[in-house]
Amino acid sequence: MAYSLKEQLSKEERFVGGHRLCAGCGAGIAVRAVLRALEPEDKAVITNATGCLEVSSFLYPYTAYKDSYIHCAFENAAATCGGVEAAYNVLKKKGKIQDNFKFITFGGDGGTYDIGFQSLSGAMERGHDMVYVCYDNEAYMNTGIQRSSSTPRFADATTTPVGKASYGKKQNKKNLTEILAAHNIPYAAQTTFLGNFRDLHEKAHKAIYTPGACFLNVMAPCPRGWRFQAQDMAQICRLAVDTCVWPLYEVVEGEWHLTYMPSKKLPVEEFMVKQGRFKHCFKPGNEWMIEEAQKYVDDQWEKLLAKCK
Amino acid sequence: MSIRERLSGNEAVAYAMKQINPDVMGAFPITPSTEIPQYFAQYVANGEVDTEFVTVESEHSSMSTCIGAAAAGARAVTATSSCGLALMWELLYVASSSRLPITLALVTRALTGPININNDHSDAMGARDAGWIQIFAENNQEAYDNYIQAMPISENPEVRLPIMVCQDGFITSHAVENIELEEDALVKEFVGEYNPEHYLLKHENPLAVGPYGVSPYYMEAKKAQAEAMKRAKEVILEVGKKFGDATGRYYGFFETYQMEDAETAVVLIGSSAGTARATVDKLRAQGRKVGMLKLRVFRPFPFDEIAEALSGCKAVAILDKAESFSAAGGPLFAETRSALYDLENRPKAINYVYGLGGRDFRVEDCTYIFDQLDEIVETGKTGEVYRHIGQRE
Numbered sequence: 011m012a013y014s015l016k017e018q019l020s021k022e023e024r025f026v027g028g029h030r031l032c033a034g035c036g037a038g039i040a041v042r043a044v045l046r047a048l049e050p051e052d053k054a055v056i057t058n059a060t061g062c063l064e065v066s067s068f069l070y071p072y073t074a075y076k077d078s079y080i081h082c083a084f085e086n087a088a089a090t091c092g093g094v095e096a097a098y099n100v101l102k103k104k105g106k107i108q109d110n111f112k113f114i115t116f117g118g119d120g121g122t123y124d125i126g127f128q129s130l131s132g133a134m135e136r137g138h139d140m141v142y143v144c145y146d147n148e149a150y151m152n153t154g155i156q157r158s159s160s161t162p163r164f165a166d167a168t169t170t171p172v173g174k175a176s177y178g179k180k181q182n183k184k185n186l187t188e189i190l191a192a193h194n195i196p197y198a199a200q201t202t203f204l205g206n207f208r209d210l211h212e213k214a215h216k217a218i219y220t221p222g223a224c225f226l227n228v229m230a231p232c233p234r235g236w237r238f239q240a241q242d243m244a245q246i247c248r249l250a251v252d253t254c255v256w257p258l259y260e261v262v263e264g265e266w267h268l269t270y271m272p273s274k275k276l277p278v279e280e281f282m283v284k285q286g287r288f289k290h291c292f293k294p295g296n297e298w299m300i301e302e303a304q305k306y307v308d309d310q311w312e313k314l315l316a317k318c319k
Numbered sequence: 320m321s322i323r324e325r326l327s328g329n330e331a332v333a334y335a336m337k338q339i340n341p342d343v344m345g346a347f348p349i350t351p352s353t354e355i356p357q358y359f360a361q362y363v364a365n366g367e368v369d370t371e372f373v374t375v376e377s378e379h380s381s382m383s384t385c386i387g388a389a390a391a392g393a394r395a396v397t398a399t400s401s402c403g404l405a406l407m408w409e410l411l412y413v414a415s416s417s418r419l420p421i422t423l424a425l426v427t428r429a430l431t432g433p434i435n436i437n438n439d440h441s442d443a444m445g446a447r448d449a450g451w452i453q454i455f456a457e458n459n460q461e462a463y464d465n466y467i468q469a470m471p472i473s474e475n476p477e478v479r480l481p482i483m484v485c486q487d488g489f490i491t492s493h494a495v496e497n498i499e500l501e502e503d504a505l506v507k508e509f510v511g512e513y514n515p516e517h518y519l520l521k522h523e524n525p526l527a528v529g530p531y532g533v534s535p536y537y538m539e540a541k542k543a544q545a546e547a548m549k550r551a552k553e554v555i556l557e558v559g560k561k562f563g564d565a566t567g568r569y570y571g572f573f574e575t576y577q578m579e580d581a582e583t584a585v586v587l588i589g590s591s592a593g594t595a596r597a598t599v600d601k602l603r604a605q606g607r608k609v610g611m612l613k614l615r616v617f618r619p620f621p622f623d624e625i626a627e628a629l630s631g632c633k634a635v636a637i638l639d640k641a642e643s644f645s646a647a648g649g650p651l652f653a654e655t656r657s658a659l660y661d662l663e664n665r666p667k668a669i670n671y672v673y674g675l676g677g678r679d680f681r682v683e684d685c686t687y688i689f690d691q692l693d694e695i696v697e698t699g700k701t702g703e704v705y706r707h708i709g710q711r712e
Contacts, residue, residue, distance in 0.1 A: 053525075055391065055519045055520070057387070064531065065531045068527055068529070068530045068531060069530060069531045069533055070530035070531065070532050070533065070536045071530070071536070073527040073530075075525075075527065076525065077525055078519040078520070078521075078525040078526050078527065079519075079525070079526075079527040079528070080386075080387060080390050080519060080527070080528040080529055081528070081529035081530070081531075082383055082386050082387065082410070082413050082529055083383070083409055083410060083413055085379070086379060086380060086383035086410070089345075089375060089379070089380035089383035089384055089387070090383045090384070090386055090387040091387060092373060092375075092380075092383075092384055092387065093343065093345060093373065093383060093384035093385060093386060093387025093388040093389075093390075093391070093395070094387040094388065094390065094391040094519060094520075095387075096343045096345075096371040096373050096384065096387075096388055096393070097342060097343055097371070097387070097388040097389075097391035097392060097393035097395070097520065098391060098520055099371050100342045100343060100369060100370065100371045100393060101342065101391070101392060101393060101520060103369065104342075104369065106392070107392075107520050107522065108522065109520070109522055111520060128376060128377065128379075128380075129376075129377075129379070129380055129383065131376070132375055132376030132377070132380055133380075135376070136373065136374070136375075
């Protein structure tokens with residue numbers, strides 16, 4: 011059946027309003043969109059790493075989730091989800107439960123790229139039937155915009171502030187989706203909020219319904235951390251993919267596929283100029299920053315194209 | 320009918336696990352507890368258990384696995400030692416505050432700094448405020464018996480707290496001794512099925528676990544844990560009595576040895592009780608009125624009962640197999656002396672830190688301690704209360 015956003019939006023919400031995420035927060039958009047990909051007859055257990063999403067969506071005694079949900083700690087969401095899945099397998103085998111459950115974990119880039127990386131790698135290697143979704147907003151937003159290994163080079167973060175002796179973050183962004191693909195899991199993909207959300211929806215559906223451990227990396231911009239107006243969210247996401255800063259692709263059983271080819275590859279500065287975190291890059295004398303950023307994106311893009319058939 | 324066998328402490332615990340057939344085990348090897356998941360893996364490989372055996376990449380993930388599994392409605396177990404327990408530290412609190420009755424077989428070992436693989440209680444004592452029930456064994460028989468009692472205690476709806484079943488690394492875990500095992504049917508019936516009221520995979524309604532507990536709710540959650548720990552006392556005694564009725568081996572909070580008329584006594588935990596018992600026998604033969612109190616249950620701490628048991632003594636030495644660097648004594652000392660405070664005529668109390676990192680504790684050492692107690696009784700002067708024994712100066 012052809013994808014229709016209107017139809018998808020008519021489904022009962024599994025992540026409901028009333029949570030305390032900031033207006034325009036990418037995390038909430040990501041969670042709603044991923045959970046829409048669940049078939050309505052399937053149950054789910056959501057696991058969540060500590061972070062913005064967790065502290066805003068499950069404040070005792072209120073939960074924003076229609077499904078069962080568990081938060082354990084910051085660095086162990088994947089292992090916790092693996093434990094839930096292990097329990098499901100044995101209880102199902104023993105005939106103690108009949109329902110079909112899907113297991114979905116959400117973590118920010120802090121809980122995924124950094125502190126939860128070991129736990130994630132272990133769970134993926136063990137092959138639990140689960141999907142780990144990273145909502146990547148490129149810094150530790152919950153504690154106040156500190157740099158992560160996902161923060162791009164030159165970004166002004168509170169632990170990589172711009173100053174007389176600093177141009178922002180020194181290191182390039184870690185390529186986590188590639189690292190996860192190197193675990194030889196059946197499905198790994200990158201997506202973001204684009205147009206009618208078809209790309210995200212289809213990838214989420216594949217990730218949820220492909221048996222085994224799957225990984226979905228969702229660029230989920232943070233208006234406060236990136237310093238842009240919340241109403242520009244769609245434009246920021248569009249620019250991220252059209253500049254090839256955040257290419258959309260999937261790795262299915264080891265085969266790399268580009269799922270979006272920009273009709274015209276835009277210069278990276280068009281993405282950067284919209285965000286306060288890169289403001290200093292546009293000062294006279296700092297042209298080299300934009301050149302270096304462009305060079306890095308071009309280099310990564312060429313490598314990705316070579317992998318995709 | 321019990322079965323007479325010869326097993327190490329690790330084998331005994333793994334065997335009890337097999338008889339119980341838990342739903343999920345998350346495990347990562349660390350000396351000296353490694354053998355427990357190893358033996359268990361063989362039971363899994365042989366098809367002797369139905370357990371989902373999750374071979375995680377760290378102890379952090381083994382406790383996380385147990386938390387996820389227990390929240391989902393499964394009976395979850397793990398085993399570890401020393402740094403493995405230290406790596407779980409944050410999650411121990413998550414398990415207890417989420418009221419998940421996970422069973423952890425702890426094979427006690429020194430904590431690193433410097434690295435040392437031998438026995439003391441610094442790992443268990445480091446976790447004493449984590450909200451877990453902690454039960455200690457002197458030997459392989461007690462390790463086995465305590466393990467079988469663990470789930471009926473921790474899963475009791477009045478308790479619902481995780482439990483640590485502790486035995487001494489190498490001394491108990493690796494020494495092969497005679498043991499009486501119980502029939503599978505008896506163990507299965509004694510332990511029963513785990514049927515929680517609320518769990519993630521419940522058909523009727525979803526559940527949310529692990530909330531952000533804001534200030535108006537956090538303290539209520541902690542108070543509820545504290546109340547559950549108080550209620551655990553009664554349940555521990557009930558289960559110990561029921562176990563005794565089924566097997567002939569009865570258990571309480573502690574064991575007293577020659578305490579009826581004892582004027583001096585040592586208080587300790589674990590395998591060194593054998594040494595203390597031999598010392599008591601030797602000194603009793605010389606006509607000295609000495610005794611021993613071997614603590615089995617450290618959390619919840621049996622304050623009133625310990626005070627009562629020691630109330631007839633003139634002087635007691637409390638032995639800690641762990642340092643707490645308070646500059647005033649170890650953890651067992653601090654709590655036991657606090658328990659004595661309410662007695663009308665309380666005995667004088669001193670502390671000996673002993674046996675760290677596998678340092679031997681000999682009858683000579685224990686005799687020396689009793690000699691020191693006699694001196695305190697004679698002179699009426701306690702002197703330095705915080706002492707160490709067995710180290711080179």
